[in-house]
Amino acid sequence: MEGAAIATSGLTMRFNGFTAVDGVDLRIEKGELFGLLGPNGAGKSTIIKMLTTMLRPSAGGATVWGFDIGRERDAVRNSIGVVFQDPSVDSQLSGRENLDFHGRMYGMDKKTRAERVAEVLELVDLTEKADVLMEDYSGGMQRRLEIARGLMHHPHVLFLDEPTLGLDAQTRRYIWRYILKMNQEEGVTVVLTTHYMEEADHLCERVAIIDQGKIVALDTPENLKDLIGADIVTLEMDDGVTDEQIEAFSKFEGVEAVDRSGSTLNLSVDRGESRIPEIVLGACRVGVKIRSVSMHEPTLEDVFLKFTGKKIREAESSGAGRMAAVQSRMRTRRH
Amino acid sequence: MPRINVYAIYSLWLREMIRFFRLKSRVFGSLAPPFFFLAFLGFGFRSAAMPAIPEDIDYISFLAPGIIGMTLLFSSTFGGLSMLWDREFGFLREIMVAPVSRLSIVIGRTAGGVTTAVMQGLIILVPGIVMGLKISGLAGFLLSLVFMVLIATTFNSLGLAFASRMKDMSGFSLIMNFMVFPLFLLSGALFPISNLPTWLRSLSYLDPLTYGVDGLRGSLVGVNAFPLALDLAILAACCAGALGLGAYLFEISDVE
Numbered sequence: 200m201e202g203a204a205i206a207t208s209g210l211t212m213r214f215n216g217f218t219a220v221d222g223v224d225l226r227i228e229k230g231e232l233f234g235l236l237g238p239n240g241a242g243k244s245t246i247i248k249m250l251t252t253m254l255r256p257s258a259g260g261a262t263v264w265g266f267d268i269g270r271e272r273d274a275v276r277n278s279i280g281v282v283f284q285d286p287s288v289d290s291q292l293s294g295r296e297n298l299d300f301h302g303r304m305y306g307m308d309k310k311t312r313a314e315r316v317a318e319v320l321e322l323v324d325l326t327e328k329a330d331v332l333m334e335d336y337s338g339g340m341q342r343r344l345e346i347a348r349g350l351m352h353h354p355h356v357l358f359l360d361e362p363t364l365g366l367d368a369q370t371r372r373y374i375w376r377y378i379l380k381m382n383q384e385e386g387v388t389v390v391l392t393t394h395y396m397e398e399a400d401h402l403c404e405r406v407a408i409i410d411q412g413k414i415v416a417l418d419t420p421e422n423l424k425d426l427i428g429a430d431i432v433t434l435e436m437d438d439g440v441t442d443e444q445i446e447a448f449s450k451f452e453g454v455e456a457v458d459r460s461g462s463t464l465n466l467s468v469d470r471g472e473s474r475i476p477e478i479v480l481g482a483c484r485v486g487v488k489i490r491s492v493s494m495h496e497p498t499l500e501d502v503f504l505k506f507t508g509k510k511i512r513e514a515e516s517s518g519a520g521r522m523a524a525v526q527s528r529m530r531t532r533r534h
Numbered sequence: 535m536p537r538i539n540v541y542a543i544y545s546l547w548l549r550e551m552i553r554f555f556r557l558k559s560r561v562f563g564s565l566a567p568p569f570f571f572l573a574f575l576g577f578g579f580r581s582a583a584m585p586a587i588p589e590d591i592d593y594i595s596f597l598a599p600g601i602i603g604m605t606l607l608f609s610s611t612f613g614g615l616s617m618l619w620d621r622e623f624g625f626l627r628e629i630m631v632a633p634v635s636r637l638s639i640v641i642g643r644t645a646g647g648v649t650t651a652v653m654q655g656l657i658i659l660v661p662g663i664v665m666g667l668k669i670s671g672l673a674g675f676l677l678s679l680v681f682m683v684l685i686a687t688t689f690n691s692l693g694l695a696f697a698s699r700m701k702d703m704s705g706f707s708l709i710m711n712f713m714v715f716p717l718f719l720l721s722g723a724l725f726p727i728s729n730l731p732t733w734l735r736s737l738s739y740l741d742p743l744t745y746g747v748d749g750l751r752g753s754l755v756g757v758n759a760f761p762l763a764l765d766l767a768i769l770a771a772c773c774a775g776a777l778g779l780g781a782y783l784f785e786i787s788d789v790e
Contacts, residue, residue: 276631289553289623291553292552300545300549
């Protein structure tokens with residue numbers, strides 16, 4: 200366990216017979232920007248809650264910055280910053296007052312606080328809004344302030360639970376920039392959860408894909424996408440397709456794998472753009488009527504599909520997403 | 535033994551102060567009911583002779599300490615219950631994830647809640663004096679401050695105890711209507727409890743505010759049903775018990 204920012208072994212959480220997190224073994228290195236990717240209800244937030252000492256695991260354990268999350272809670276809390284999924288600011292206080300409150304809770308004296316407040320406000324471009332009440336902040340500004348607050352006391356590890364949930368595309372880009380900046384400039388280890396593929400792909404050095412409480416894959420985004428092969432060619436067909444036809448597709452040159460979902464076929468193809476003519480001709484030969492052809496480079500969505508047999512959105516609407524539905528109801532009520 | 539984090543306690547207290555002075559409309563709102571009670575009952579019963587009030591004491595001098603007790607009861611219970619709001623709006627997690635013992639959190643919150651409640655009690659003292667309340671002297675006034683702090687701490691802790699056991703805010707009005715109002719009416723804030731039938735009076739004896747109001751009345755105007763030392767002892771015991779209960783229930787409560 201020596202040297203790791205976070206190490207878990209058999210980390211498990213059960214709620215009334217429902218296993219939210221199921222024996223997770225994870226090792227996150229110091230300085231890493233690490234992502235937990237999975238649908239809502241996969242158990243990401245529960246993992247974060249255990250690592251931040253907000254929930255006690257049902258079984259297994261973990262260390263954060265070398266401290267045990269069960270026995271050395273205060274040492275763990277001193278080492279971490281947390282940006283929660285739901286808002287957690289006092290809306291009657293200004294941005295600066297929220298930061299000041301936080302600094303005092305972590306035992307920072309007045310001078311250190313003043314310096315640090317200025318630094319973190321600068322980092323998230325909120326210097327000019329410092330004395331505005333939180334209730335007058337936009338959602339994105341509030342999020343940025345929470346990120347600044349999480350960094351305020353120089354934590355070794357910063358946890359970000361769905362940092363860009365519900366934010367527009369432009370604000371999301373800004374938040375990404377801040378996250379990268381603080382990982383590089385402040386050298387802080389970052390652990391974030393997300394159910395946005397692009398976010399994990401764009402930001403994280405390594406990604407753990409989580410489904411139904413288990414880690415199903417863990418690697419750099421590049422290596423994960425390499426597992427899929429080069430490109431994905433999607434064929435949409437008029438009628439269904441028989442097993443023999445699928446068999447025939449898989450024998451085409453350059454085709455590495457064939458996945459059927461409904462009336463579409465996903466072919467993993469090396470150098471896809473140069474193979475499309477052959478594939479279309481071949482499809483005619485085996486008697487498949489093609490309505491449309493499209494191609495994209497592999498994304499983490501394809502990786503998720505490969506390991507779980509479903510798309511992230513499908514996973515969210517299935518049984519595992521029930522908890523998520525409850526959570527998102529609570530979120531809307533809070534706003 | 536949990537650590538006491540002085541900085542964190544100060545931070546929590548300061549937050550209550552900032553909110554108190556910022557949310558002026560809320561403060562006015564919460565001061566309106568006791569003010570109306572004081573004004574209308576005070577003027578309305580001004581010349582009525584109520585049994586068991588000493589001849590040389592007018593009704594306003596009898597009533598004002600009771601209304602101060604009412605102010606303290608309502609605002610401190612509300613202060614303790616305000617943890618429900620922090621939970622609802624997520625700020626509780628910011629507090630709970632900090633490296634601060636829960637005991638320090640209870641102390642900080644309670645200190646803030648008690649300070650705001652006592653300030654409101656002192657504000658209500660002003661119209662009382664205007665209407666004719668005569669304070670017996672400086673020593674009496676200082677002693678009344680002790681009673682105010684004890685009353686506020688007791689009910690702030692009870693509020694915190696309830697808030698720790700409640701999942702959401704649905705029980706809030708239940709507590710206000712079925713706990714706080716009876717406590718107020720039984721306390722003898724508006725009339726001497728010796729006028730109550732025996733069975734009701736025995737309930738009054740169980741109400742900590744009875745001793746608080748009696749102590750306030752004794753220290754401010756020199757009229758008390760029980761010896762002041764007894765008021766002080768019983769109230770202090772209730773205060774210690776409530777504080778322990780609130781701290782314990784908060785300690786074992788879930789954050790989520």
